[in-house]
Amino acid sequence: MPKYITMADVAREVGVSLMTVSRVINSKDGVSLPTRLRVLNAIERMGYRPSAIARSLATRQTGTVGLVVPDVADPFFTDVVRGVEQTAYVEDYNVFLCSTDQDPEREWTVLESLEDKRVDGVILCSSRLDDDKLREVLSQHMSVVLVNRRLKGEDSRVNTLLVDNSLGSRLAIRHLLSRGRRAVGVLAGPADSPSGRQRVQSYRAVLRDAGVSYNSAWVRYCPAGMEDGQDTARELLTACPELTGLFCYNDLVAVGALRACAELGYRVPNDLAVVGFDDILLAAMVSPSLTTCRVPRYELGTEAMRLLLSHVSSRTGECEEVVLKPELVIRASAP
C-alpha cells in the first residue's frame, strides 16, 4: 500500500511554502532558479506526483472525458475508441470508457455517472435516448460531441460528428446499378436507426433518379448482428427471389447475408451481388471478400476528441458540425 506524498511533504523537505512548490509544478514564474532547482530535485527524489483529484477540486477541470458507445466489442466502435484514446493520450487526457449495451436506461445511468465524476466533456456515440431525455442529460455536461446522431435545436450547445450516409448509399447503389443489378434489396438495420433510415431514403432516391422501379418488400429492417443478417437475408431472399443485388446496413449483416446465400445455394456475386457498410477487418477476410463503403472510423474518433477539446478550451463555447465521407471499396462480392 503506497502512501501518497503530498505537496506539503515536499515543501517541508525543501523548507519553502506550498505556493513555491505549486509554482514549480505548474511551471509558473516567480521562483528563483536556485529554489526551483531545489524543489525539482526534492520532487524527483521523493517521487512526488501531484494529486489530480485535489487539483481538479481546486481548478474545476478534471482532464478526463467520457466516451460512451453502444458496444465496446463492436468492430466499428473499437476503431472509434482507438482514435479517441490516441488523441486523448497526446493531449494528456484520460478517458472513461462506458458501454451502454444498446440499453437507453444504461446509457442514462452512465451519463449520470460521468457527470458525477465531473468529466470535462462527453463523446456520445449512436445514442439511443429519445430527443428529450438526451437533451436533459446532456444539459448537465460541460462539453458534448454527438457522433452518428443529430439533436435538433441544440446545435449551439452540442458538437455533431456525422458520417455522410447518403453519399455512402448513393455510391453503393449506383455501383450495383452500373453493373446491371436492377433488383436491389436492402437489409436496412434497426428500424430506429437514423443512419439506416437515411440510407434507405437515398436508396430510393437513386433508384427513382435512375428510373428504376423497386418493390417496398425489398427493404427489410433487422438488428445489426451477423446472425440477424443471416436470418433476415434468408427470409428476404426466399420471399423475393428476383433480387440480383443486396445492400446491407453494415459488414456484419452483410457477412450474415453471405452465409444465407451459401445456405440457399445462391452464388455470390453471380446470382446476387452483396455490398456492406463500414469496411471492418472482417470484410476483406471473408470469401467472397466484401464490397463495402469504408467509413473512416479511426478518424471519427480523433475528430470527435479534437472537437471536444476545442470546445473545452474555447472561451466562446461555439459548436461545430462535421461530416466525414465514406468511400466505396470494391471487392469480390460485387465487382
Added chain:
Amino acid sequence: MPKYITMADVAREVGVSLMTVSRVINSKDGVSLPTRLRVLNAIERMGYRPSAIARSLATRQTGTVGLVVPDVADPFFTDVVRGVEQTAYVEDYNVFLCSTDQDPEREWTVLESLEDKRVDGVILCSSRLDDDKLREVLSQHMSVVLVNRRLKGEDSRVNTLLVDNSLGSRLAIRHLLSRGRRAVGVLAGPADSPSGRQRVQSYRAVLRDAGVSYNSAWVRYCPAGMEDGQDTARELLTACPELTGLFCYNDLVAVGALRACAELGYRVPNDLAVVGFDDILLAAMVSPSLTTCRVPRYELGTEAMRLLLSHVSSRTGECEEVVLKPELVIRASAP
C-alpha cells in the same frame, strides 16, 4: 454551461446542516424520516448530484480503475475490455481505458497518469515492461491485477490472472499428432512474449513425450499481426516443405498463414493442418474455418475486475493467482 449544485445549496434550501444532507446521500442513519424526506425531495427537485471529485478527496477512494491494454482494437483485448466494463458497471465503478500501443514507454506514462488520477486499482494486460520497471511503477498503485504476466517475488502485492498456455498448446499439438500430423511447425509470436515461449515449451514437451522428433527450424518467432503471420508462414513453408501441421500464436497469425497457403498453393487441411489460438470472431468466419484454442476472454475481463475489487475492499490485502483454461475448438482447418 451547467452550474453544478453543491451540498451547501441543498442544505440552505432545506434549512439543515451539511452533515444532514451528507447523511441522507450516504444512506446513513441518524436522520429523522421527515427530515430525510425533505432533503431527498430537495435533492430531486434541484437536480443535485454529489461531486465524486470532492468525495474522493475526502474519502481517498475514487471509484475508478485503470485498464491498460496493448491495443484497444485487438479483438482479443476488445472482449477483455467488455468483461471489465460490464463488471465495473454492475459494481458502480468507472474505468479509464488506456492503450499502450505495445510501447513500454507509453505503458509507463499511462500508469503514471493513472496514479495521478488516484485510481483505486489497475488491471494491466500483457505488460511489456521489464520486471524492475514493472515492480517500480506498480508499487505506486493500491491494487493491481496483472493479466497474462507473472512478476516473480511480488505475489503478495499483486494479483495475477493467467491463461493456461501449456494446456492450450498440449491440446493443439496432441490433436495434430492424433490426426497423423507429425511434422508440426510453430509460428510462435513475438520472441519476447512469455505466453509464446510457454507454448513453444509445451510443444517440445508433447513431441518429446510422444517420441516424435522435430526440427528447431520449424519454430519461428514473428510479430502478432495478420500480415506478419502471412510473411513468416511463407518463409517457414518455403524453407520447410516437409511440414504437415502448423500451430500459430494467435488467430490473426493463423489467418495470415492461411493466406500464405493459398498463395503458395498449399491446400488446407489436406497439405497442411493449421491451428490458431484465442478463437476470435474471425476464426469461425474465414474459409477454411479455423481450428483453434478458445480463450475465455470475456471471463478474463470479469475475473480481473472481480480480483481487483476483492483486493480493494479486503482489509487483509491478500493476493490471488487465478488460471483460466482454454479449450480446443475443432473446425475445418484441422479437422
Added chain:
DNA sequence: CTGTTAGCGCTTTCAA
C-alpha cells in the same frame, strides 16, 4: 437526531 469543527491536497487571491 442534528450540528460544529477540521481536514482531504491543491490553487487562487492578496500581502509582504
Added chain:
DNA sequence: TTGAAAGCGCTAACAG
C-alpha cells in the same frame, strides 16, 4: 521572489 489565508465540495470525528 516568496508566503499566508481562504476556499474548492465533501466526509470524519466529536459534540450537543
